[in-house]
Amino acid sequence: MKQILLITDGCSNVGESPVSAAAQAFAEGITVNVAGVVDEGTIGEHGAREIGEIAKAGGGMSRIVQTRQLSQTVQMMTRQTVAGTIRQAVNQELKQLFGLESVGALPPAKRAEVVKVMDELEETSELRVALLIDTSASMKPKLHAVEEAVRDLALSLEARIGSSAVAVFHYPGEFGHLPCALDCDWTSDAGHLPLLFSRIKMKGTTPTGPALLQVVDYFRETCGKIRSELAEAPAYGRGDAGEVRSDYVV
Amino acid sequence: MTTSSERNRLPPGTVVTGKWNGKKYKLERLLGVGANGQVYLASQGRSFCALKIGTEAAELQGEANVLASLDGTERGRGRPPFLLDVDDFSLNGRDIPFYSMRYVPGTPLKNYLKRHGEHWIGVIGYRLLERLAELHEAGWVFCDIKNDNVLVHDYGRVELVDFGGVTAIGRSVRQFTELYDRGFWSAGSRTADAAYDWFAFGMLWLHATDGKRLLQLLNTRLPQDRGVEDLMKLVRSNSRLRPMEKWLERAFHGSFGDSREALGEWRLAHRKQGTDAAKGPAHVPAWMAGLLILSVALCATLATVWLFR
Numbered sequence: 001m002k003q004i005l006l007i008t009d010g011c012s013n014v015g016e017s018p019v020s021a022a023a024q025a026f027a028e029g030i031t032v033n034v035a036g037v038v039d040e041g042t043i044g045e046h047g048a049r050e051i052g053e054i055a056k057a058g059g060g061m062s063r064i065v066q067t068r069q070l071s072q073t074v075q076m077m078t079r080q081t082v083a084g085t086i087r088q089a090v091n092q093e094l095k096q097l098f099g100l101e102s103v104g105a106l107p108p109a110k111r112a113e114v115v116k117v118m119d120e121l122e123e124t125s126e127l128r129v130a131l132l133i134d135t136s137a138s139m140k141p142k143l144h145a146v147e148e149a150v151r152d153l154a155l156s157l158e159a160r161i162g163s164s165a166v167a168v169f170h171y172p173g174e175f176g177h178l179p180c181a182l183d184c185d186w187t188s189d190a191g192h193l194p195l196l197f198s199r200i201k202m203k204g205t206t207p208t209g210p211a212l213l214q215v216v217d218y219f220r221e222t223c224g225k226i227r228s229e230l231a232e233a234p235a236y237g238r239g240d241a242g243e244v245r246s247d248y249v250v
Numbered sequence: 251m252t253t254s255s256e257r258n259r260l261p262p263g264t265v266v267t268g269k270w271n272g273k274k275y276k277l278e279r280l281l282g283v284g285a286n287g288q289v290y291l292a293s294q295g296r297s298f299c300a301l302k303i304g305t306e307a308a309e310l311q312g313e314a315n316v317l318a319s320l321d322g323t324e325r326g327r328g329r330p331p332f333l334l335d336v337d338d339f340s341l342n343g344r345d346i347p348f349y350s351m352r353y354v355p356g357t358p359l360k361n362y363l364k365r366h367g368e369h370w371i372g373v374i375g376y377r378l379l380e381r382l383a384e385l386h387e388a389g390w391v392f393c394d395i396k397n398d399n400v401l402v403h404d405y406g407r408v409e410l411v412d413f414g415g416v417t418a419i420g421r422s423v424r425q426f427t428e429l430y431d432r433g434f435w436s437a438g439s440r441t442a443d444a445a446y447d448w449f450a451f452g453m454l455w456l457h458a459t460d461g462k463r464l465l466q467l468l469n470t471r472l473p474q475d476r477g478v479e480d481l482m483k484l485v486r487s488n489s490r491l492r493p494m495e496k497w498l499e500r501a502f503h504g505s506f507g508d509s510r511e512a513l514g515e516w517r518l519a520h521r522k523q524g525t526d527a528a529k530g531p532a533h534v535p536a537w538m539a540g541l542l543i544l545s546v547a548l549c550a551t552l553a554t555v556w557l558f559r
Contacts (some may be wrong), residue, residue, distance in 0.1 A: 072428070079424065087308055104307030104345060107270050108336040112318070115311040123421055148473045155433045159422035159440040 001085055001127045002030040002223060004215055005074060006054065007146055008134035009037045011047045012208030014172075015179065018050065021212035022058030030219055031085065032058020032212070033077040037067055037142050054208075067145035071152040078129055078153060086121050090114065124162040128223060129153070130215050132180065135170045137202045147196050154190035164188055167218070168196060171211035172203050179210035186222060259288070260341075266292070266301065266348065268337030275301055275350065282398075284412065285425075286310070291353060299334055300353045307347040311336065314349045316390075316416045323388040332413070354409040356401030360458045368459060368490055372520035373406035375455070379516055381410060382447050383509035391417050391442035395450035396427045397457060417442040429453065429468070437478050437502060445504030448512055452501035456481060459490045478502040493523040 004025055012018045022032040036043050036051040043051070043064055055062035060081055065073045087103065094100040094114075103114055131153075133139075133146055150168060157164035165188045171180035183196050259280060266275045275292040282289045287304030304310035317333035325331075336349040356362075363370060378400060385392055394415030401409050415425030423431075423440045430450040432438040437449060456464050463484055471480060478499075485491045485498050497512075497519045506512040 083309070090308075102307070103311070104338065104347060108311070108314075108338075111307065111311050112315055112336070115308050116315055118308060119312050119315070144472075151473070152433070156422065156440050159442075161421060 001082060001125055002219055003060070003078065003081055003127070003129045004030055004032045004058070004132055004212065005078065005129055006032065006034045006132045006134075006208070006212070007037060007070070007074075007149075008034070008051070008206070008208065009043065009047075009139050009142065010134070010136070010206060011044070011050050012206050014205045014207040014210070016209035016213065018208035018212055019053045019057045021209040021216075022054045025212060025216045026057065026059040028216060028219070030058075030216060031060045031081050033060035033081060034058075034062040035070060035073055035077065036062065036064040037070060037139075037145070038064060039067055039142065054212075067142050070145050071149040074149045074153050075156055078157075082122055082125070082127060083118075086118050086125070090118055123160060126162050127157065127160065127164045128167070128186065128219070129157065129165075130167045130169065130219065132211055132215050133168065133170045133197075134206060134208070135197060135200050135202060136172065136206045137204055140202050143197045143200075150196065151190060151193055154187070154193055158188060158190045166193075168193075169211070169215055169218075170197065170200060172205050172207055173211075174201070178214065179207040180214050182218070260290070260303070266303075266339045268335065269339060269345065271335055271337050273335055273337065273350075275299070277301065284414065286414070292350065298353045299350045301348055301350045303346060303348045305346070307338070307345075310347045310349060313414045316413055317349075317351060320385075320388065320390065320413070320416070324384070327384070354401055354411050356403035356407075356409060358397050359400040359402055359454065360397050360461075362402040363458055370402075370406050371455065371459075371490070372516075372523075374402055374408055375451075375516055376513065376520070377406060377408040378410075379451065379509065379513045381408060382444075382451065383513055385416070386419070386444040386447070386509045389419050391419055391423075391444065392447055393417050393423045393442055393450070394425045394427060394430075395447060395454055396430050397454065400454065419443055426450075429457065429464070432504075435476050435478065435481065435502075436474075438504060443504075444509050445506075448501040448504060448506060448509070452481075452498045455491060455494070455498070456484060456488075460484055460488050463488075493526070494519055 025032050032054060034051045034055045036048065048064060051062045051064065061077055063073050063077065091102045094103065094106070100106065103111055106114060131150055135143065150166070154166050157166060165186040166184070167182065167186045168184040169180045169182055173179055173181040184193060187193065260277055262277055262279055264277045266277065273294065275294055278291040278293055278298070280288060281291050281300060286306065286309050287302050290301045290303065292299055292301040302310065302313070314333055314336045321331040321333055330352060332351050334350040334352065338345040338347050340346070359374065362374070382392060392410060392415065394412060399410060399412045401411055415423070417423055419442055421442050423442050423446065426440070428434045430453040431440070432446055432449040433440045438445065467480055467484065481502055482495070482499055485495055491498065497515055500506055500515070501512065506515065
């Protein structure tokens with residue numbers, strides 16, 4: 001299962017539309033969730049609409065929250081997306097096999113059995129979450145909260161039985177020619193997350209769309225191979241090494 | 251977060267009829283609103299039960315599965331079952347999933363202590379730890395221990411409510427409250443084990459007896475600096491919890507052998523506190539002795555002055 005979690009506080013203003021970028025991600029099997037962070041005041045009608053649209057196009061959900069709710073919201077969205085993806089797959093099977101609308105259409109006793117399997121999948125399926133973080137100037141006072149939310153999410157994922165990893169990107173990128181920059185490669189160990197945003201120079205542009213597409217590229221480069229490797233070697237789990245990818249690039 | 255469930259409250263008197271099992275429930279009042287549904291007090295003729303109504307059938311069924319499994323492992327203890335019925339009912343043409351469970355009376359811990367006094371901590375803690383030990387022995391961890399989920403009634407009897415967070419040992423914790431969470435205080439992982447519950451149990455008492463200072467600590471500490479030592483500082487300067495210092499320290503570090511040991515140690519700590527308190531009044535505080543000497547001296551001086559006047 002692949003997810004992108006976008007954390008931002010405003011509108012994109014450079015490059016491709018973030019909505020079509022999210023749609024492209026979803027077409028490649030990556031769900032896009034969006035957390036809009038506001039403190040005082042509101043995010044603006046335009047910003048709120050864009051956030052909602054990105055999530056809709058990306059098959060995920062969006063929430064507009066205060067910084068202190070960010071940790072909780074990030075975890076909730078990640079978990080619900082995993083559950084939702086499994087539910088969708090199961091419902092699809094039920095429809096094909098039995099012509100049923102959803103799990104809810106099963107009688108309670110059968111439903112109980114199906115849900116047991118779903119819960120098992122929820123805990124054991126492989127999960128990758130790439131966090132894409134807006135570090136344009138207005139985000140500066142919120143980055144502490146963002147950093148905490150990232151660590152907190154990593155801690156929760158680390159506890160899963162299924163192989164789980166996070167990667168962290170921020171945008172705009174450092175050198176101008178890339179829309180976003182990688183802060184942390186896939187890691188399954190919360191303790192090994194580096195200090196994320198200490199050296200970032202804040203810039204004004206917000207290339208949300210191009211940044212999303214770059215993260216999709218990253219998924220293509222790193223995850224196609226990992227997936228088959230991990231499927232063959234399920235014993236390989238968290239804790240073995242801080243970094244998952246390097247050992248498994250064929 | 252506001253959810254759609256908050257807006258769609260069902261009025262008291264609504265009759266819920268199960269689609270599959272045909273049982274009828276009359277809603278009496280709303281007991282609480284959770285992350286994924288509402289809980290009502292409902293009546294079936296003369297008996298009462300709690301009815302949880304959700305929106306997502308799979309999610310609700312997941313909770314019901316945990317309850318059913320708990321009932322299965324605990325049947326031997328002669329405990330009445332929690333889970334009574336799982337069904338759907340029709341509302342405005344849509345099927346709404348629900349399950350019914352045993353109704354647990356009582357007030358949240360903090361309110362109970364306020365009304366009946368903090369000397370109930372020993373008994374309540376003992377009963378709660380015993381309940382947790384039973385869960386742990388059956389392979390489960392409660393995880394979401396917090397004030398609202400600990401209901402106390404008649405002479406310190408305790409019941410846990412909201413089993414949505416109950417997790418098999420070794421799995422990842424899926425429902426927790428930051429303030430009570432071991433990971434949040436940099437004191438360990440979010441993998442469910444008995445020690446996860448001990449930690450939250452310790453936080454329960456800090457929160458119940460010292461909530462204000464705890465929240466203050468929360469607002470002044472940076473996340474990376476949060477740690478058990480901060481919590482222990484609060485404990486040491488809290489007259490109610492000071493006698494439990496050693497116990498709480500072990501709970502926060504997860505250093506009991508198992509939950510039975512934690513229970514035994516809790517009992518011992520409270521016995522000791524009780525006997526210390528009984529000895530207490532024999533020692534006259536220094537300030538009282540000083541005052542006595544002062545008043546005697548004053549009396550003598552006055553008498554002397556009066557006599558030799």
